[in-house]
Amino acid sequence: MFAAFKWEAYFEAFPTILMAFTKTIGISLLALVLALILGVIFGLMSVSRSTVLRAINRVYVEMIQNVPLLLQVFVMYAVFPLIGIKLSTFLIGVIAIGIYHGAYISEVVRSGISSIPEGQFEAAKSQGFSYIQTMSLVILPQAISIIMPPLAVQAANLIKNTSIMALVAGGELMYATNSFANSTSYYGPAYVVAAILYFILCFPLSRLALHLEQNRGRRRVKRKEYYNPAMTEFDEDMKNAVAEEGVSTWESSSRG
Amino acid sequence: MILLENVRKNFAEVQALKGVNLKIETGEKVVIIGPSGSGKSQLIRCINGLERPTSGTVKIDDILVTSKKVDHRAIAKKCAMVFQSYNLYPHMTVLKNVTLAPIKVLGIDEDQAEADAYQYLERVGLADKIDKYPSQLSGGQQQRVAIARALNMHPEIMLLDEPTAALDPEMVKEVLDVIKSLAERDMTVVMVTHEMALAREAADRVIFMVNGQIEEQGTPEQVFDHTQNPRMLDFLSKIL
Numbered sequence: 419m420f421a422a423f424k425w426e427a428y429f430e431a432f433p434t435i436l437m438a439f440t441k442t443i444g445i446s447l448l449a450l451v452l453a454l455i456l457g458v459i460f461g462l463m464s465v466s467r468s469t470v471l472r473a474i475n476r477v478y479v480e481m482i483q484n485v486p487l488l489l490q491v492f493v494m495y496a497v498f499p500l501i502g503i504k505l506s507t508f509l510i511g512v513i514a515i516g517i518y519h520g521a522y523i524s525e526v527v528r529s530g531i532s533s534i535p536e537g538q539f540e541a542a543k544s545q546g547f548s549y550i551q552t553m554s555l556v557i558l559p560q561a562i563s564i565i566m567p568p569l570a571v572q573a574a575n576l577i578k579n580t581s582i583m584a585l586v587a588g589g590e591l592m593y594a595t596n597s598f599a600n601s602t603s604y605y606g607p608a609y610v611v612a613a614i615l616y617f618i619l620c621f622p623l624s625r626l627a628l629h630l631e632q633n634r635g636r637r638r639v640k641r642k643e644y645y646n647p648a649m650t651e652f653d654e655d656m657k658n659a660v661a662e663e664g665v666s667t668w669e670s671s672s673r674g
Numbered sequence: 675m676i677l678l679e680n681v682r683k684n685f686a687e688v689q690a691l692k693g694v695n696l697k698i699e700t701g702e703k704v705v706i707i708g709p710s711g712s713g714k715s716q717l718i719r720c721i722n723g724l725e726r727p728t729s730g731t732v733k734i735d736d737i738l739v740t741s742k743k744v745d746h747r748a749i750a751k752k753c754a755m756v757f758q759s760y761n762l763y764p765h766m767t768v769l770k771n772v773t774l775a776p777i778k779v780l781g782i783d784e785d786q787a788e789a790d791a792y793q794y795l796e797r798v799g800l801a802d803k804i805d806k807y808p809s810q811l812s813g814g815q816q817q818r819v820a821i822a823r824a825l826n827m828h829p830e831i832m833l834l835d836e837p838t839a840a841l842d843p844e845m846v847k848e849v850l851d852v853i854k855s856l857a858e859r860d861m862t863v864v865m866v867t868h869e870m871a872l873a874r875e876a877a878d879r880v881i882f883m884v885n886g887q888i889e890e891q892g893t894p895e896q897v898f899d900h901t902q903n904p905r906m907l908d909f910l911s912k913i914l
């Protein structure tokens with residue numbers, strides 16, 4: 419399966435694979451930008467006072483979360499041309515995956531904002547901050563450390579999900595890998611290298627998520643050190659803080 | 675002047691305020707007391723628009739606080755609030771906490787806001803803590819920062835909702851001392867508290883609330899020493 423001649427053939431085709439890999443990176447980056455924009459906008463809508471905005475957000479999130487991504491891609495690929503919308507597979511990737519992960523990121527943003535105590539909103543309101551000031555100066559800077567770890571996880575998921583573009587001849591890493599494998603039947607090298615390439619992109623993000631998560635825990639514990647002069651209390655708090663950080667941080671706390 | 679007319683606040687099952695009428699003159703020091711759930715917080719939070727009454731009107735001078743289109747910036751320029759749970763901004767240093775709103779809301783330039791902040795922090799005895807974060811301070815220190823933050827808005831009115839209720843007993847005094855010094859200024863002060871000694875010492879008027887209504891009000895002597903109201907007597911016997 420891993421005979422040397424197969425590797426030779428693979429490395430001859432490797433420039434094509436690398437081109438496809440850059441396409442995967444391109445789709446990922448642009449889709450991530452789109453997902454972040456949608457995620458923040460819809461995340462803010464989900465915590466707004468307006469029932470209309472909240473309902474719009476709910477419809478978006480529920481639709482995306484309950485319909486397979488692949489189906490959304492197929493619709494853009496096969497149905498949109500029938501109504502006169504012709505998109506390149508690259509654009510379909512960016513838009514479909516961006517919209518898809520935008521919904522998940524909006525949930526991440528929502529739970530980040532909801533974890534900020536109500537008192538922070540009240541203090542800001544009592545000091546006369548506008549909505550935008552309240553969010554940008556008081557709430558989001560606090561929510562960001564809660565949002566970041568699951569956001570990094572989302573970014574890694576997004577990259578992996580670009581592989582479904584292979585099913586609509588997307589020309590990215592998975593597609594190029596598959597066509598090489600199918601046309602030569604040298605599956606071994608093709609899939610091993612593709613796995614390594616995806617891993618190279620996603621592993622740092624997963625590590626980052628873990629690192630951010632742990633950092634948050636440590637920072638909180640450290641601050642508590644000043645707070646409680648009594649050592650016994652400190653020990654108790656440290657245990658609590660660590661226990662709290664152990665489980666999924668951004669869901670555990672909710673607005674008071 | 676603060677004016678509340680027939681203010682009602684209903685939640686699904688609870689009537690938190692049942693038609694409160696109240697007029698507070700400029701410079702007056704008012705202390706609100708009453709049993710838990712009697713609507714003290716709701717009342718004080720209606721004054722600066724943190725709560726919107728179900729019906730009735732609240733005015734601060736010429737600002738109609740209960741208007742749907744009210745500008746919270748305009749309210750904040752007149753009226754600052756101190757919360758039971760401090761509500762300092764945990765991601766900012768003490769100095770930032772105290773200067774943020776003056777700079778961003780009042781438009782005071784940074785140097786001036788910091789100079790003012792320093793002066794108020796000195797007054798509350800925390801000038802050496804300007805670079806600390808709230809979580810590095812004790813509860814009493816945090817509450818004093820919160821008072822400095824409120825003062826640095828240069829308000830005409832200070833609202834305080836049980837400012838010492840969350841504090842450990844040994845920290846209550848340091849905060850009460852700061853509040854007492856507030857009372858000596860010509861600011862209007864409206865405070866919910868269970869500190870009867872402070873009410874007696876610093877209040878011009880004590881308001882006793884029961885069940886979403888003002889049950890009795892008067893000078894501290896009238897309310898504490900000469901009341902005939904059985905509910906007031908009952909409340910006093912429990913709290914003293």
Ligand SMILES: Nc1ncnc2c1ncn2[C@@H]1O[C@H](COP(=O)(O)OP(=O)(O)OP(=O)(O)O)[C@@H](O)[C@H]1O
Nearest residue numbers: 685686688689690709710711712713714715716717
């Ligand atoms: N957000 C809310 N939803 C439903 N009911 C509420 C809400 N806020 C207050 N209430 C109810 O309104 C009534 C008055 O509450 P309020 O907080 O003003 O009491 P309080 O006098 O400040 O009490 P305490 O001394 O315990 O602070 C209570 O019965 C309370 O349960």
Ligand SMILES: [Mg+2]
Nearest residue numbers: 714715716836
């Ligand atoms: Mg209260």
